[in-house]
Amino acid sequence: MNNRTVVVLGLCGLASSALAQNFSLTLVPSAQTIDTSAGAVTMTMTVFGDADVGTHMWEGAFAIESDSSNVIDMSWTPALWSAFNVDGGFAGNGNYNEIIFGQLTLGGIFPPFPGSELGMEIGSFEVTLSGTGLVEFELLPGSMFTLEIVDQITGNLFYDTNGTLSLESTQLQLVPSSSVGSVLAVAGLVVIRRRRSTTY
Numbered sequence: 001m002n003n004r005t006v007v008v009l010g011l012c013g014l015a016s017s018a019l020a021q022n023f024s025l026t027l028v029p030s031a032q033t034i035d036t037s038a039g040a041v042t043m044t045m046t047v048f049g050d051a052d053v054g055t056h057m058w059e060g061a062f063a064i065e066s067d068s069s070n071v072i073d074m075s076w077t078p079a080l081w082s083a084f085n086v087d088g089g090f091a092g093n094g095n096y097n098e099i100i101f102g103q104l105t106l107g108g109i110f111p112p113f114p115g116s117e118l119g120m121e122i123g124s125f126e127v128t129l130s131g132t133g134l135v136e137f138e139l140l141p142g143s144m145f146t147l148e149i150v151d152q153i154t155g156n157l158f159y160d161t162n163g164t165l166s167l168e169s170t171q172l173q174l175v176p177s178s179s180v181g182s183v184l185a186v187a188g189l190v191v192i193r194r195r196r197s198t199t200y
Helices: 002-018 177-185
Strands: 022-029 033-035 041-051 056-065 071-078 090-092 095-102 121-129 133-141 147-150 157-159 164-175 193-199
Touching: 022 133, 022 147, 033 041, 041 056, 041 147, 056 121, 071 090, 071 095, 095 121
Parallel strands: 022 164, 033 164
Antiparallel strands: 022 041, 041 121, 056 095, 056 133, 056 147, 071 121, 090 095, 133 164, 147 157, 164 193
């Protein structure tokens, strides 16, 4: 009886993984035009995770890069639901080494923790910037996988490596205060995002 149950569950898992699955990480800054006329400025960029399968984020990994000398420092704070964290740290020049996040399930604790629902926050970067110009931050996929999703009802797990992963970048415009008005008047510079998709 137990062996048959395992086989049926296994087949169900295979069937669900064969369907189209979309996963995404989105990087949302607290502001996109930054006044740096008084010197270095610190702001936040929050990472959100989402998918069209399952119910909650389970674990994942990603890095970030900008290759910009305008980025003086960066630090990462995971969301409260993420209890298993590995912080690769600031790599300099606007880049951040791989971050691993996930739920810590000791003794099979279930259901997933509140706040880990799809579309919610994974964590946030505190970024210190200076100078002027355009800085683009780009999310990079994890070394093994980027996002694992769990279904609270069935317990099934879904990985971005079995579907399509979209990683959204964001751009920040660093300007002195006298230029803020003119920059805001230029359409397209206030909200600029580029979507990068990877299909496995």
